[in-house]
Amino acid sequence: MPTDLLEQLARLDVPPTPVAFDDDLHERLNRSLTAQHVVDLGLRALPVAAIEFVRAVCGLVSLTVAGKFPERKK
Amino acid sequence: MxxxxxxxxxxxxxxxxxxxxxxxxxxxxxxxxxxxxxxxxxxxxxxxxxxxxxxxxxxxxxxxxxxxxxxxxxxxxxxxxxxxxxxxxxxxxxxxxxxxxxxxxxxxxWDQNQPGRAGAADGLKLDLMKMLDTLDEDDRAILILKYAEGHDYEELAEIFEMTPSALKMRVSRAREKLQQRFPNQI
CATH class of the missing domain: 1.10.1740.10 (RNA polymerase sigma factor, region 2, helix turn helix motif)
Incomplete structure (x- = not known):
């Protein structure tokens, strides 16, 4: 395979980068970050919030029944 | 700034x-x-x-x-x-x-509607892309990056995570494959 035939590849025209490339990229980045934050919220923040809420409800029940709020383990 | x-x-x-x-x-x-x-x-x-x-x-x-x-x-x-x-x-x-x-x-x-695809001079280029399409994906990419983008063997070796000597061998084999498949095109 003569090299010059393959070197014709370099002469193939490549169209310029689309004008809207940056805007589209920015939009795509924002979508991706939003999705990441939603996943973070679902996997990290919400379980912690739920656990704290259940703990508070249990504490309230305990306070009502036994008159004492359960102490947190340190 | x-x-x-x-x-x-x-x-x-x-x-x-x-x-x-x-x-x-x-x-x-x-x-x-x-x-x-x-x-x-x-x-x-x-x-x-x-x-x-x-x-x-x-x-x-x-x-x-x-x-x-x-x-x-x-x-x-x-x-x-x-x-x-x-x-x-x-x-x-x-x-x-x-x-x-x-x-x-x-x-x-590489359809005919792409800029630079039409015209007599582009016939050979179109053939070349079709020829490259017969190679496996990695070989095709290596040849395009080497000959179209001008990457040297060291850079290509890092990109494709192989040694420069293995990459040189790969380029050489890819060219041989093209030569065997399209002897009349050369």
Whole structure:
């Protein structure tokens, strides 16, 4: 395979980068970050919030029944 | 600030981008610096504007999401080009799987509607792309990056994660395959 035939590849025209490339990229980045934050919220923040809420409800029940709020383990 | 960003090396900007919480000035400067090169690689490997646009955006998205994982073992440019090549190869493999499923005709990339495709002088180039399409994806990408983008063996070896001597061998074998398959074209 003569090299010059393959070197014709370099002469193939490549169209310029689309004008809207940056805007589209920015939009795509924002979508991706939003999705990441939603996943973070679902996997990290919400379980912690739920656990704290259940703990508070249990504490309230305990306070009502036994008159004492359960102490947190340190 | 703009002048300051322009004077910084790719690697310095990458380190700054890794510290940024969002797409701050360092990442924006990197996008500006690599946009055209990444676009060109994607277009050459995928052969049409729509896929190239999609792949190039995917590359920068990956760069952003993995901006903390650049360890500086290679040049930043080489790392970016590696990500671009992998994104394009993944897209091409997905495309050919889809085409097989849908039992369409041969790969339609580098169609006649692309700029620079029409005209007598482009006949040979079209043939060349069709010839390259008969190679496996990695060989095709290696030849395109070497001959169209002018990467040297060392850079290509880093991008394709092999030794320079193995890469030279691969280039040589790919050229031999083309010679065997298209003896009359030469």
């Amino acid at each position: 703009i002048a300051d960003v322009r004077q910084r090396t790719d690697e310095e900007l990458a380190a700054d981008a890794a510290r940024e919480g969002s797409d701050g000035p360092a990442f924006v400067a990197l996008v500006e610096r690599f946009r055209d090169r990444v676009w060109r690689i994607c277009f050459r490997l995928l052969g049409n504007e729509q896929d190239a646009n999609d792949a190039a955006q995917e590359v920068f998205l990956r760069l952003f999401l993995h901006r903390k994982s650049f360890e500086g073992r290679s040049r930043y440019a080489t790392w970016v080009h590696g990500i671009a090549v992998r994104a394009c190869l993944t897209m091409r493999r997905g495309r050919s799987r889809r085409q097989k499923r849908e039992t369409l005709g041969p790969d339609d990339s």
